[in-house]
Amino acid sequence: MGKVFRFHSYLSCGLLLAAMAPLFLPGGCRGETDVEGRYRALREAMVARQIADRGVRHEGVLAAMRKVPRHLFVPPHLRPLAYGDHPLPIGEGQTISQPYIVALMTEALAPDRSMKVLEIGTGSGYQAAVLAELCREVFTIEIIPSLARKAQEILGRTYPNVRVRIGDGYRGWPEEAPFDAVIVTCSPRAVPEPLIAQLREGGRMIIPVGEAGAQELVLLKKEKGRLRRHSILPVRFVPMVDPRGGIY
């Protein structure tokens, strides 16, 4: 009996110590968990109020937006603002899109596990991460080398199904074509012909097109070799540029 009692008291003592352990952990360690928890709560609120309430229904897209740690894709001093209802600067004069726009564009592609997707305009890598949660493979092209390298570094840690290339996305990625879907996150004046050619029959492309100040987000579906075009909404994206800095 005494033995059993002692065993129990050791056990409860151990449990008590385990429960108190967080109190003895170094502050930094505890702090980090708290911060991640707070970011998770901000992410939940972002999906509920900015995305689901505005009509995005695709369960996979909502789950991906709840999962991907957007704050890690923005410059450290802007992390507290990462879950706000707006785009943010990511350096080199470029921006990460507003969360709602990322969700809307992703849903428009009707993503699923079987898909091979091409993205033009890697930027922070955030959109690529959201796609990587939903699709088989993501190929993404960024024209500014420093942004491409930063995105590669963060994506490489978590998403082996993403490949980042430094280059001019106007030309697409012909060696990997055809793609089931193409997403363009910078804006040319007209839809680039090479991207149309690299979209498979039955595939979808989402792209902001038009003059600066009058761009429209457009969904294109390739059906029987022809493109069906649906306007989604007016938007403001950074321009698609050529290697000499001119605007496409």
Ligand code: SAH
């Ligand atoms: N999808 C990004 C947002 C990118 S902003 C994200 O989730 O963060 C648009 C990006 O397109 C910028 O980084 C810009 O440098 C890039 N870009 C502009 N013209 C391009 C081109 N011709 N080819 C590839 N990337 C281009």
